Amino acid sequence: MPDLLVPLFNLPEIENVKGIWIGRPLAHQSPRILSFIRENFSEGWEAEVRVGFSSIPPTILVAVEQESGKPSGFCCWDCTAKGFLGPIGTLESVRGRGIGRVLVLSCLRSMREAGYGYAIIGDAGPVDFFKSICDARVIEGSTPGIYGNPLS
Numbered sequence: 583m584p585d586l587l588v589p590l591f592n593l594p595e596i597e598n599v600k601g602i603w604i605g606r607p608l609a610h611q612s613p614r615i616l617s618f619i620r621e622n623f624s625e626g627w628e629a630e631v632r633v634g635f636s637s638i639p640p641t642i643l644v645a646v647e648q649e650s651g652k653p654s655g656f657c658c659w660d661c662t663a664k665g666f667l668g669p670i671g672t673l674e675s676v677r678g679r680g681i682g683r684v685l686v687l688s689c690l691r692s693m694r695e696a697g698y699g700y701a702i703i704g705d706a707g708p709v710d711f712f713k714s715i716c717d718a719r720v721i722e723g724s725t726p727g728i729y730g731n732p733l734s
């Protein structure tokens with residue numbers, strides 16, 4: 583899949599999702615978040631998100647069901663490569679409620695506040711998802727991009 587380029591100077595407004603808290607986890611919450619990602623997504627994504635916990639504050643946002651305190655999604659940046667957003671995931675049971683949109687837009691806003699002018703979404707699986715929520719543009723010639731090393 584290609585990488586996408588997202589300008590950060592004209593981001594849409596963020597509308598909260600009822601009953602969902604979006605924010606940065608604290609370092610002591612990293613075991614909970616990392617096991618959530620390993621169990622519901624993949625070991626590879628767990629490894630990438632672990633990088634985000636090496637910054638203070640972490641370059642990770644999580645979506646939490648306010649009533650139960652349980653995580654339902656995550657998104658991060660500066661984990662795969664500098665200036666890259668992702669991975670992102672929401673639990674199957676909560677998809678379609680706008681949580682993915684808020685996570686992406688909140689991460690993009692944090693990247694802008696950190697001084698980036700553009701974000702790159704690496705190896706973007708659901709390209710239309712990203713295009714529907716921000717001004718994401720396909721980067722020609724970006725496959726396999728940074729993912730092209732031969733390690734099997």
Ligand SMILES: CC(C)(COP(=O)(O)OP(=O)(O)OC[C@H]1O[C@@H](n2cnc3c(N)ncnc32)[C@H](O)[C@@H]1OP(=O)(O)O)[C@@H](O)C(=O)NCCC(=O)NCCS
Nearest residue numbers: 670671672677678679680681682683706707708710711714
């Ligand atoms: C992609 C993903 C994060 C979307 O999460 P979500 O919480 O369902 O997203 P939202 O509810 O905020 O959807 C926002 C918009 O994108 C659309 N959308 C959601 N998933 C989509 C997809 N796979 N392809 C195209 N459009 C999609 C929604 O219909 C919605 O459009 P609308 O505003 O017109 O209704 C989720 O499906 C997921 O975790 N998938 C598996 C992991 C993955 O593929 N991550 C991306 C790796 S780069």
